[in-house]
Amino acid sequence: MSHHNQPATEWADRHRRALTTRHTHEDVLTDREFELLLEACSTLTEPHDFEARFICLIAGRLGLQAGEIAHFQTAWVNWNRRTSRIPQHEPCRCGYCKRQARQEATHNDDLSVEDIVASRWHPKTVASARLIPFDLSLRLELCVECFANRYDAFPRSRSTINRRVQAAASAADLPGHVYPHCLRATAASYHAYKGVAPVPLQALMVWSDLATAQKYIRISGTATADALRRVHHR
Template sequence: MSSSKDDSLNKEEFEELWEAAKEGDELDRLVFVCAGHLGMRASEIANLKKAWIDFQRLIVQIPEKDKDFNVKNNASARSIPYQDLRDRVQKEIRRYFDYNEKVGKSRYTIFRRVKLMGDRARLTKKVYPHALRATCAFQLAEAGVNAQGLRQFMGWSKLDTAQKYINQAGLAAKRQIADNKAKLW
């Protein structure tokens, strides 16, 4: 059985999935940016509310508990800043919550929507919310975010988890260099 780290998307697959999300509705686009850019868990997306978002500071605040929601672990209650991420993150969060107060769906619905996006994109690998979350972690690791920053952003309880992504991102860079060595000058 593969892990979400193994199922993470490369840049081309990620952009193909974004195109498929754009073919869907506003919730598809929100699910994509929340999982793929903010590294949110399916349960966090399913329970996301407008009240959790600071539109001035551009932060999603995952509470420790909320009516029908409890975080996975204490570290999962966190602030996720998105002001310096891709413009589409701000745009889709604003667009969705201009007309909706909450997502209010089940985890299953979030999983199903991501799977359907993968089908529309004709991706051959298994696509699910946690694979998008892993893709987010790899993007941040490859961009140079340190282990502590990655742990906080992703809401992991163990620093070791972040370090594994950073180490594996380094291996990905090694593979990319090997694959493109003829282009180096």
């Protein structure tokens, strides 16, 4: 293969991957589906109903990852600023953190499981530490307040997060596969449709690549429509 063909081949490969890979954004819930999911949460038995609602709202509107939800602490909330921080570290020895530590230790000869457990819990990347506003809607605000009235910390395991989402999705009779990560994509899509710019969207979702934010915004079409209307409706 000649050197000159390289860029074309790379482009073709990337294009083929883009066409064949199943992307999370294909599993994004519409506003209607998301409302049905939230309504279905209230049909679950107590306290699963509130747990499911909390998970669906902070994943589906604020984009929190399942690991972040499982380790969510009321102490992370700043009531004056109406924000919640995702810290770089929260001491934890839950079963999930221990399992993750054991797995990490098998890939790292220099660190013992105990060393790695001591570093947990931490978000996926250092960049994931962030500040998230929760006063974007009254519903969201009340949900966080309700959580704080009930709990100091999220009361369930990491694997429970998936089960609650699945229970709500099947009660809502939603088509397709609903899982925590597609709720996160739903949050990204929701903000893109509302017209949030690429940089703040990237910051909220902690994507390493600005192109991911641009992709959600392009798919939403909102930015294009707004820009065209600004020009033509003056």
